[in-house]
Amino acid sequence: MKIYVSCDMEGATGVVRWEQVSADKADYAFGCAMQRHDLLAVVEAAFEFGATEILVNDSHARMINLDVRQLPKGVTVVSGAGKPLSMVEAVEGADRAFFVAYHAMAGTARAVLDHTMSGDAFEVTLDGIAVGETGFNAAVAGHFGVPVGLVTGDEALCREARALLGDELVVCSVKEGLGRQAARVLTPEVTAQKLRTAVREALQGGKTPRPFRAGSPCQVGLTVLNSAQGDAVDNLPGTVRHSGRTFSFRAGDVVEGYRWFRAALALAGTVGR
Known part of the structure; x- marks a missing residue:
């Protein structure tokens, strides 16, 4: 089974402020470490529970946040910005897509670092439905016949994803937003176990997510x-x-x-x- 992972950063364990996800700030190292933590928990569990191939798309900002030297054998990484399909580049051909360390759409209450692609989008709709990065990226994956099986991030993001993509989607919350730059966070040891459990449910729990498709046109x-x-x-x-x-x-x-x-x-x- 080929698993495609689109890996953002704002939704990672412990991340709550822009300084932690901005490459020009001292706290960026923490954001990278937590992004890698959540990704490793997902990737290792995916291999354990049936994945035979994993392609990871570094999907945050400049898209050069992941150090391939720190990832396990068997993982391929799509790195660098300017990719035609950005956060879902090379999704075609996968059996399932996992969206890891994602965040809620712009304007969501009690959502950590909510936005949609950039701070310049006030609202985005697709066929009349408000969407964030999760929804739009899921629709692109769906265009290629790839269903989203797992979404991880904060509580608000999990509610958004489940409401849009349905009950067959597995979600995993690693924190609860108290405001845009504040959250009740869990320790990495706890979230690693939560992420592992979520991956097992996504791959072995009998879930059969369907591709999320937009209209054509x-x-x-x-x-x-x-x-x-x-x-x-x-x-x-x-x-x-x-x-x-x-x-x-x-x-x-x-x-x-x-x-x-x-x-x-x-x-x-x-x-x-």
């Missing part, structure tokens, strides 16, 4: 933070502007929609918040 909606950012996004061909900050794009399929969304955010990011 599909409609992507994006609201940015201010109208100046909106002016930048308005330069993208095919974009429909509904207000100073709100846009939509009709895509032939979710992959086209995902790439438009990422391009729109990149343009929005050239303008101050």
Whole structure:
């Protein structure tokens, strides 16, 4: 069984502040260590419970957070930014996708470091449904016939993922948000066991998740933070502007929609918040 792991950082054990996930900050080393901790717990359990091949996509920020020298034999890593499908690059061909150390969508209450791809997205919709990185990435995986079997992060993220992807999804909470940069956290020893148990349930618990599919064609909606950012996004061909900050794009399929969304955010990011 081939397992695909998209590994973010904000949802990792013990991580609560931006300084811990930002490469230019001293506390970034802690974020990397905790990302690796959660990933190792998942990967080792996956091999134990039936995985024969594991591909890990380093999916946070610059996407060079994972040190391949510290990962077990048998794991392949997709590293570096600029990947066409970003957080779900190379997902095609997997039997199951696991989203590890993920976070809730922008605007979620009591969610640790909530956002959607960047701080410039106020709201994102897919076929009229509000989605975060979990939902949009799951739809891209679903386009290739790959179901999401496991999502890990904080309590808010787990609720979001289960509500969108259904009861066959296994979720694992490693912390409970008290605010955007505060949480009730568990020790690594405890979360390692929780993650192991979740992987076992995902692979041996009789779960049969279905691929999450968007429409084909599909409609992507994006609201940015201010109208100046909106002016930048308005330069993208095919974009429909509904207000100073709100846009939509009709895509032939979710992959086209995902790439438009990422391009729109990149343009929005050239303008101050």
